Amino acid sequence: MPAVISTLGTSVPPFTPHAISVSLPTWEDTIGYEEGEKRVVDAMVSGYPRFFIALNIQKLSKFMEQKFAINGERCLLFPTRKIATSCRSFMIERSQLDSNPPVPVRLVQFVICPEDNGMEGDCIELHIVLFPSTAFSLAKQFWQHTGLGISSRLAEKCLIMLPNESKATGPVSPRQPTKPTNRHYSAKPLKSPIASTYPVPPLPNITNNADGLDGDHSAYLEERYGRNLPIESAAAGKRAMRRRIAGVLVRDGPSDWSGAGKRDAELGPSTRGIKEVTEDDVYLYPTGMSAIWNAHQLALESRVPAKSVCFGFPYTDTLKILEKWGPGCHFYGHGLDSDIDELEKHLRAESAKDPSKPPILALFTEIPSNPLLRCADLPRLRALADEYNFLIVIDETIGNFVNVEVLPYADIVVSSLSKVFSGDSNVMGGSLVLNPKGQHYTTLKAHMSYSFEDSYYAEDAIYMERNSRDFRRRINIIDHNTEAVCEYLYSRSLSPLSTSPPASESCPFVIKEVFYPKFTTPEHYVRCRVSDNAGFGGLFSLTFVSPTIAREFFNALPCHKGPSLGTNFTLACPYTILAHYAEMKWVAQFGVEEGLVRVSVGLESTQVLLDGFKKALEVAERAAQDA
Template identity: 65%
Template structure:
């Protein structure tokens, strides 16, 4: 990718990556565009045809939901679509419980919809099962909360697959997509819409494209292959892909350089002791989920089901939905939002006090922390937290997404490790996924494994798994390149303290705690945040960056966003109280040529310096 102005490459509201049917980001190229997005500005909203899947419901999913509403809905009911009955029931329970806290419980209906392909014999037909949650239209914000927080809704590939099997009578000749509902982040007044679009479906095939072709085709051809072949890979490929990923995440593949979807997932693949810092880890300790957030949600559900009931602990300023999950399910949580050593001091005092007052009642259920945290890149003192968990008998759940297991070994300090595979593990930003790993050396392993064995559902759509496995084969090589690029960019920015206020990056931020878990010779990850001495400098820097701009991170290309604006627009003062300033810019560095990267950041820094100097003159 050449280092030219992204505003010239991807228009406001278009998919990032461009021309990607299942892109997981959207172009918001200026600071004002991001504010417009948050405020529901028609100039921004009417252009949007893509977005992060848990916030923006994909247009293909909306089309399928509209068909389900027409077929099964009454009195203007709206629908949310889920892959299993248990997930649909969880959505219904959440909506009923939350609505009953403020008034009458919202009426929610569940419908099972079995879709079989047309013109297929009974012996060859492969049916798809959808579970539809139907509710009054004014209850949509509640349903959307579950969709966003739990991350368990159907994927765009699953929706496209279902649409391809529906009989013609269910497909209007001029399909009317329902007006896109709100994808509100925090309240019902913050409306986000996407414009209507038409849908077409490519011809079908019975075999996957040759690997050599998928490697060399450009973006247009890659999109064509996704549309033409993505829904029709052999059925057995999904099970092989999932096994390959579980082995890759467990760190047990001795030779992880496969050129074909069978190799890392076949029974004869050479396996060895885990490289995850706990040699006993196996693929049987790894569980896959449709999104990173669903892995976090499921870790919390696991704790609620397997451990004595108590409040959770959220340690450090987390990604927004993690805190929401801990607050909205179960008895709530204690929030230590700075994530510094002084917070551990406070936590230790609180645990001792609660234990003394009620020695028979567990003082905590589980402590959730990110290593490092998003967006401040702070690393907690995991050995010290582990000692507290052992003393007071609660779980440690670590989200390793930003550090990633190529760089950090957090499993020895955790009972459960979760990660968003949608980020650097994938890199291509065209598929979602998540993982949960149990530590077999944990004192709680037996009870956690037994509970998961009884309750785990594999709701990860096979075609998504196939693309995720394909993307992740060169994960470690890409991680090294991204780490080196990020370190060079951060060192460059740190050399300009007259304009740059602070660079948040594990090399500089709580570095001694990061070093305790850093893999020998590994890097510091691909994400950093930066603040400036003048608010206008933040805006100028962001607007001038010649890179893609939109939500998500861990992409093979550089991707930036004004994180606090996007994540906490309606609670800016609250976020600032924990050090997350309004002008913070978060940057996920990609694999571009390093000189081009540095030239791009130099250009952005000059714009920031110019904006700051003009303020000083005034």
């Protein structure tokens, strides 16, 4: 665990180009961000990409607004026409919910080509969604929920290729302070672009790298820890990742990295619990949330539309997707066996009304859930899906397929590759896997054959491929570390299952509960374990006797603090404050307490981790004693 915590608002880890986490080192900093406190928002030069629009994307957007906007319009940038059209449709539909007139939205296609090379293959195509400035928050919902906006690496490439006259000077403000809203985060050299009749005023100048590094230094830092495939090999890199995710690579060690993406690589039966899985059943997306959004779109477009079910308390944007697209959803927020009882009653009642159509479209669940680490009874849910003819979509991000086998219970499995599959916290990605043994496979596969669009930027895929080469080794270490830490914290908790008494009355226990699959619905997690030796994952959450004590523990914890999980380094956050600041009373009814602290364990020495958590716990216990 680091001796020095990163400075507020900077990338985590420090000096990481295209970092996907940001330092919020104290409980007070997180609250300050959520409340739009000036000292915090002015310090933000990085952030989780779906919530904080990277500074170089802001700069590129500003250029496009100066070139194409009318009457003060704002814009968002997307990599394909299909995605831009989906954004426009979302904005028009959502703007009319309260009988308001539809918001005017314009689409512009912009192609940028190098000055010295007019070959079409070397050009970059951007799709610009323009709208009134008053509709920016609505447009930002699409960016956040779907994860389909352009990546910072694509923006960086565009800025390099833009003509020199676009690179003038001046600061770009990351974000203006705002009132609290329901958000996790709210919220610029291609060479000769296609000609336009619009005048192009000088652009404000900011450093492309959020940490103030020049281009050469930035490239050196990204390359120093491993050799990337050349950009021309992006297709092979994507193929290698699809094979890793499918579990069909016979060997994927150091001697095989160079050949992992080649067509003649040695393949075998899938290790995902269903041997018939192949790389052709795996689809890559630019983010984990875009994989979830596309899974929902696939269900809506290939089957009779109906409400979906969100089973268990999920990561916030999953629920938003199910609520804002299609007919809506039923929410079973506890995710316990009693919720399955209620779900079964609902299915029976709806089926009796109209036996000719499925009572629901699909059921979405996480194994285990974030942040309560609960697992649903998957065999029972699968039996209901077969009986009532609906899809099951399982998010395996936290359990990960090294530890759990969930594909046999699912029609679709999704995952955020940005997490432990990558580990380096410097690139986003997502995956979607179809179950070839599922009763709906033929329909789903046929729809994907003509609807799938590869919008995963090549350079992002190359970094993801490099990062993921040793993910199995890293997961085993993280599993071991997390279990050791959780066993210690559990022994110092007030859990009714904890048998260790306090050492003395002068040292009161302050941890109420340790949420971790080994302790939380273990009977359901064990059913999904790949083997008896498989781990319980690298994520856990803690609740405390009071929010004040939670704050003391969090502030004393000697590790990086910020959003995301599955990183190679330990990363903690006051989860409820960060993800549900404007709805804490609502989430509390599902057990997500105000003082909940979520921790993603890394690759540090086990003893160093234990010493760090012991130190933080001692601070919290002293605070409780002094209260």
